[in-house]
Amino acid sequence: MNFSVNEYGYYGNFGGAFIPEMLYPNVKQLQDSYIDIMEDPAFQLEFQQLLKDYVGRPTPLFFAEHLSKQWNTNIYLKREDLCHTGAHKINNTIGQVLLAKRLGKTRIIAETGAGQHGVATATVCALMGLPCVVYMGEKDMARQASNVARMKMLGATVVPVSSGSKTLKDATNEAIRDWINHAADTHYIIGSVVGPHPYPDMVARFQSVISAEIKSQLLERTGNELPTHVIACVGGGSNAAGAFYHFLNDDQVQLIAVEAAGCGIDSGKSAATTQLGTMGILHGSKSLLMQTADGQVTEPHSISAGLDYPGIGPLHAHLFESGRARFLWATDDEAMAAAMHLSKTAGIIPALESAHALHALTQLEWKPSDVVVICLSGRGDKDLDTYMKNLPS
């Protein structure tokens, strides 16, 4: 099976570039140049150097002893939470900022949900001396206040978005509108594997460093570069795309995506797109989408701002439809419990997003010979307010 995009940006039935004409020149320029730029040795040198010296890569692959004993198997955590700024998001923002500079762009915009992508964008803009505007839903600004403060301290302008559900979907709409209004000088750094072609493929390539490292680290640890399972949470799906990327064609590796079920799949307050969505178009690509029968996009719910999105990247829709990846889900409460458990047993406070992936351990049967890699996509500092509300007094 083929898991690469075709020339029109499709993974199987999903993808494409459904954009208004005002964005066509920008998107076309990106489509025509992203591969050449990314494969340029000078670009790679600069990118890899920054990943090493600035982000702190490679991130450790940590053998989680207590969890492994608990489930009588071998569990490794890919520590993306140890990246500079506290999540995997910066792998992509460094790549895209370098790319934007080569395209001659002088202004950067981004959307953010949990604030991790916004912080990662503001960080690299500060490093590169580029002006940065981040769109963020008002609801998310309230529940991720520390990330708002970080972005401001890094010199970014944070624009509150009050339309629609006041979360990631609407922040993305506003960022796209900004891009339409400033198409000539601005590059839009999309934070996930969503958006019009080439974004899903471009972001997946920048995040693929995660699975490249997992392979070489596992080889060193176990003598085999292939795990039996890779588990990652999926909102739009960028950390999952990065963690799955170099295993997509290794059929013996089970890929497990965990979505946010919010208050429960059938509660009407959920963000589990593959379970509740149908084929539709949002933010420039055809994918699975939570929507009404009339094709209006519905407002999702998750305790985790980073997973509170009614769509999913087209690669993941293809992985779901083709059966290449297995899609599970965790509710708000289950993610919360998984976060508490990891904190106490491994001394790692995970982001609420990543806690969804951890919950998958309770949902599957494990063999002693299994080698399970969980992508710990971010750290939990930004979620402390939410966690504190749930701590036993």
Place this chain on the structure above:
Amino acid sequence: MQNKLTHLFEQHHRPILNMYCTAGYPELNSTGEVMKALQAHGADIIELGMPYSDPLADGPVIQFSNSIALQNGMSIAVLLEQLLQINPSMHIPVILMGYLNPILQFGMEKFCREASAAGVTGLIIPDLPMHEFENEYQDMFLQYGLCFIFLISPETSEARIRKIDTLGSGFIYAVSSSATTGQAIDMQQQEAYLARLKSLQLRNPILVGFGIKDHAGFSKISSYVQGAIIGSAYILALRSGGDISTITKEFVNTIREKAELPKTN
């Protein structure tokens, strides 16, 4: 293809005024009243927006009218029913503007068939790319006699404009600046763009939209191309409340003012 739109552009003796309103705004059942008022008071084309939860190419005013219309219960099915009722009293062309997703969920062929039966002349779907249009829908639109109106922007290359000119029909919708709807525009930059559009000598007529709100803007544009599209400014006028017919009459009269003179070119 001969239809109300082509006929209008062949016969017109004054600048063409295409008036936009979101269907189901300000009230669910005001669509017909708005259409009748626009027709009675001097609009040449009526463009009805089919409301969507995520109107990417629209600025705050039309976003607002979209969300009110959705709250009012507007949908494609409801709109097509309303259009079927109003169609016998409409003699000016009616076109529908909307985003692709709700149309896909309704079913593209069913949409084309029912829109055509309800007297619709043309479609504007800003997020339907040319490649998908050619591969999937061109023949269907033709089969149901629906003009497909493409957008172009100041950044659209001449080669692409020429291709759009061969693929599209009815007219070409030229966005006055690379912006979402309702944004202020730079007149000097715009005049250079308008002069370039005029010099292209396209097969299709051109209407310019986005950011036009008064007589000065309308008449400036009409001196270069066939006419203009006005949306946000009219929605704002309706938003202030009051009798739809009175507001519409006043609005259209203000826009037309001295632009009523026969065109010299």
